[in-house]
Amino acid sequence: DTAVSQTPKYLVTQMGNDKSIKCEQNLGHDTMYWYKQDSKKFLKIMFSYNNKELIINETVPNRFSPKSPDKAHLNLHINSLELGDSAVYFCASSSGQGAYEQYFGPGTRLTVT
Amino acid sequence: GENVEQHPSTLSVQEGDSAVIKCTYSDSASNYFPWYKQELGKRPQLIIDIRSNVGEKKDQRIAVTLNKTAKHFSLHITETQPEDSAVYFCAASNGNAGNMLTFGGGTRLMVKP
Numbered sequence: 001d002t003a004v005s006q007t008p009k010y011l012v013t014q015m016g017n018d019k020s021i022k023c024e025q026n027l028g029h030d031t032m033y034w035y036k037q038d039s040k041k042f043l044k045i046m047f048s049y050n051n052k053e054l055i056i057n058e059t060v061p062n063r064f065s066p067k068s069p070d071k072a073h074l075n076l077h078i079n080s081l082e083l084g085d086s087a088v089y090f091c092a093s094s095s096g097q098g099a100y101e102q103y104f105g106p107g108t109r110l111t112v113t
Numbered sequence: 114g115e116n117v118e119q120h121p122s123t124l125s126v127q128e129g130d131s132a133v134i135k136c137t138y139s140d141s142a143s144n145y146f147p148w149y150k151q152e153l154g155k156r157p158q159l160i161i162d163i164r165s166n167v168g169e170k171k172d173q174r175i176a177v178t179l180n181k182t183a184k185h186f187s188l189h190i191t192e193t194q195p196e197d198s199a200v201y202f203c204a205a206s207n208g209n210a211g212n213m214l215t216f217g218g219g220t221r222l223m224v225k226p
Binding site: 040041042043044045048056090100101102103104105106107 | 145147151155156157158159162200202206208213214215216218219221
């Protein structure tokens with residue numbers, strides 16, 4: 001059983017295009033996240049959603065827009081893709097207050113050409 | 114905001130030796146310190162974590178120590194094996210704002226057989 005899943009696994013696209021990455025968790029968690037891992041492997045939080053409400057936006061350009069249709073899903077839409085957006089994007093989830101472990105999805109490798 | 118520094122960035126050891134990775138954090142309100150292991154092309158996975166009311170925690174060959182006064186924590190791996198080769202990330206969280214984790218820059222551990 002896949003706890004946190006993401007689609008697609010790989011995404012190759014040209015500058016200026018718009019793309020989406022989907023994330024689903026079947027752990028019953030209340031909080032979901034998006035992280036960006038750059039070429040130097042640095043992991044940085046982008047968004048955090050708790051019960052479908054955005055509670056963190058870490059200075060991410062407004063070209064990135066998270067959408068959460070329900071607490072099991074957190075999708076990431078990116079407009080006007082730029083070369084610097086090339087990275088691996090990880091979705092993660094965790095239980096609500098009092099439980100901290102984050103479970104990561106398999107990642108989506110985005111390459112912008 | 115929180116800032117987590119991790120050292121060394123790369124670490125090479127012989128199989129059977131011990132490995133130590135160190136992290137410092139800046140926010141004295143941080144109370145949760147997980148360690149994640151990321152194998153090549155895979156997702157980060159939690160290997161051990163420690164909370165601020167504990168000074169040390171062990172799990173088989175892995176141990177983590179925490180010094181709240183000095184604001185640093187360390188990962189100790191004993192009797193290293195080739196399968197321990199991976200990138201290790203420390204992180205810190207104050208448990209607020211959706212359990213936001215701030216990650217260190219990562220340590221690439223190479224265990225030579």
